[in-house]
Amino acid sequence: xxxxxxxxxxxGRRSLLFLLxxxxxxxxxxxxxxxxxxxxxxxxxxxxxxxxRLQPKVPPSxxxxxxxxxxxxxxxxxxxxxxxxxxxxPFHNITQHEQTxxxxxxxxxLGIWQEWEIVNNTFLAMWMREGDSCGSKSRQTKVILSxxxxxxxxxxxxxxxxxxSLTFETPxxxxxxxxxxxxxxxxxxxxxxxxxxxxxxxxxxxxxxxNNLLKDIFEEAGFLKTQRVTEKKDASNPTKKFxxxxxxxxxxxxxxxxxxxxxxxxTQHNIPHEKQPxxxxxxxxxxxxxxxxxxxxxxxxxxxxxxxx
Numbered sequence: 001x002x003x004x005x006x007x008x009x010x011x012g013r014r015s016l017l018f019l020l021x022x023x024x025x026x027x028x029x030x031x032x033x034x035x036x037x038x039x040x041x042x043x044x045x046x047x048x049x050x051x052x053r054l055q056p057k058v059p060p061s062x063x064x065x066x067x068x069x070x071x072x073x074x075x076x077x078x079x080x081x082x083x084x085x086x087x088x089x090p091f092h093n094i095t096q097h098e099q100t101x102x103x104x105x106x107x108x109x110l111g112i113w114q115e116w117e118i119v120n121n122t123f124l125a126m127w128m129r130e131g132d133s134c135g136s137k138s139r140q141t142k143v144i145l146s147x148x149x150x151x152x153x154x155x156x157x158x159x160x161x162x163x164x165s166l167t168f169e170t171p172x173x174x175x176x177x178x179x180x181x182x183x184x185x186x187x188x189x190x191x192x193x194x195x196x197x198x199x200x201x202x203x204x205x206x207x208x209x210x211n212n213l214l215k216d217i218f219e220e221a222g223f224l225k226t227q228r229v230t231e232k233k234d235a236s237n238p239t240k241k242f243x244x245x246x247x248x249x250x251x252x253x254x255x256x257x258x259x260x261x262x263x264x265x266x267t268q269h270n271i272p273h274e275k276q277p278x279x280x281x282x283x284x285x286x287x288x289x290x291x292x293x294x295x296x297x298x299x300x301x302x303x304x305x306x307x308x309x
Contacts, residue, residue: 110141
């Protein structure tokens with residue numbers, strides 16, 4: 001009888017020890033999960049309050065640019081550099097996530113899709129602006145497009161504080177004409193560009209005026225974020241603004257014809273209207289050169305004239 005009690009007692013102890021080991025293993029497995037996924041307890045934790053989650057300041061701009069790049073919209077590409085993971089979602093945003101074991105690992109928005117950077121009639125890069133605050137300014141990222149065998153982020157750097165530079169490789173830009181701006185424009189905007197080119201060739205507009213016309217065309221196409229503020233019409237300001245180069249030329253021709261009509265009318269009534277020649281300026285008065293003082297320096301001489309005597 002005593003032996004049976006001892007057996008039951010030992011069996012109970014073993015069962016209790018087994019349960020204790022199971023609980024301990026479960027507890028350690030929970031801690032390991034924190035180590036493996038530290039960011040799930042940071043700003044991106046879906047169980048945390050909405051205030052702590054990533055909040056974009058502005059909505060992204062509409063998808064624009066070459067049509068064959070529109071297929072990238074809705075996709076995201078990751079890149080790990082040191083202890084940070086970058087996630088680039090074309091035409092949407094780019095984020096940065098700290099890959100450390102800290103309980104408050106950093107996660108933030110480096111920029112929201114805003115506009116293209118256009119250089120020499122070519123789409124050069126995508127600008128992601130209005131990211132998380134960085135002191136008195138917002139973080140922003142320039143994503144440079146480069147030819148590659150597959151679509152992926154290839155390089156990340158921070159040239160200046162809170163301004164990032166990423167290189168995105170994709171086979172979609174390997175063709176030499178894949179990033180040209182002109183073919184992506186509507187027929188109307190292509191015509192306006194042609195007129196601007198002709199006006200520049202005929203020297204009717206300056207280089208600055210030509211660049212301003214192109215900027216207006218790119219803004220209307222949605223490639224650039226418009227910076228212009230809608231002005232209220234001022235009745236006291238009679239200055240007329242033309243909507244296009246063609247209308248500007250029409251206005252110029254009308255003014256020229258009106259000037260010729262007025263000149264003919266003045267000539268008919270023997271009223272002089274030619275520009276009077278400017279009066280010749282009087283000859284300058286010759287002034288005798290002043291005598292050089294004995295104590296003055298000569299040009300290139302480091303001493304005084306009196307030293308030579």
